[in-house]
Amino acid sequence: MLNIALVENDSDDVKAFCEIADVFFNQQKIPYEITVFNSAESFLETYNYQYQIIFMDIELDGMNGMDAAHKLREIDSNVILIFLTNLAHYAIAGYEVNALDYILKPLSQTAFSLKMPKVVALVKQQANKNITIVSKGEMHTFSTDKIYFVEILSHRLYYHTMDGVFDTRGTISEIETTLYPYNFRRCNNSYLVNLKYVISIEGNDVKVGPNILPISRPKKKTFINEVTNYLGGQL
Structure with missing residues (x-):
């Protein structure tokens, strides 16, 4: 699903954009969803890395599009x-x-x-990021798409991937910043989970691929909301 934000305060332009986009994406057989914001302020208040493409009118009421774009880049430099x-x-x-x-x-x-x-091709290119680490003296490169979760234990990061477990020195907060745009979220202080592989949540446990991880009480509500938003309310 391609998630698109349209920041536009002219109702006629909103209608025209949605009709034009519908023709293109249906022809290309690309599933998509457009969320419309009629002000830059309302868009920025709710922004949380959830869109792949943002279309923004420059001449908005209140905060204009250029000022909003500067504030957006303080949050997300890649979208x-x-x-x-x-x-x-x-x-x-x-x-x-x-x-x-x-x-x-x-x-x-x-x-x-x-x-x-060109835009769709770039979205596909950005969908995954390659991570390179040195583990036990050997260099390993793998896509974020192959990581189930990252674990911190005794000042070492353990990458649980489809190809095995690889460990290296690091901090969970540092890798969280790197992986956040690729839909990794913490279920507790020790685990950073790839939301793509969340299969179910039962009680205080989350099933991530073949793994069952504990969800901490302080992070449970936020984590469930993150999973629900990622799945589009299907949880």
Whole structure:
């Protein structure tokens, strides 16, 4: 599922965008969901790395799109950002906030369809990150997609992967920052879980792939909310 945020306060432009996007994604057979925000403030208040693409109007009421983009980059430096604007010279300043592209208004199916294949390809590229560690004198590289969870024990990080367990020195807080954009969340102070492999939660335990891990009481509510959000409310 491709999660898209549209930050746009013009109802006509929202309608046009959703219709154009629907044509493109249905033609490409890409499942997607668009969440619409009518202000930059409401978008930033709820942002938690949950979108792969953000389309943002520059001329918003209240906080404008460029100021919002600067605040967004303080939170997330990697998410794909595309500006929507009536004036191209506004969008050119997007390099300051690492905007991938801009689409001029009035929105058209042709312009959207020409730009989106590059965007979709980049989303796929960003879906996983390679982690390289040195374990027992040997270098190992594996995708985040192959990690069930990371465990901290006696100042060592243990990566529980599909290819085995690999350990190296490190801190759980440091690797948590690295893996957070790839949907890893803590179920307690010792385990950082890949939400992709959460199969079930029963009582104070979570099944992650073939593993059963304890959920701490202080983190239980937040962790369950994170899993529920990731699964789109299917838990």
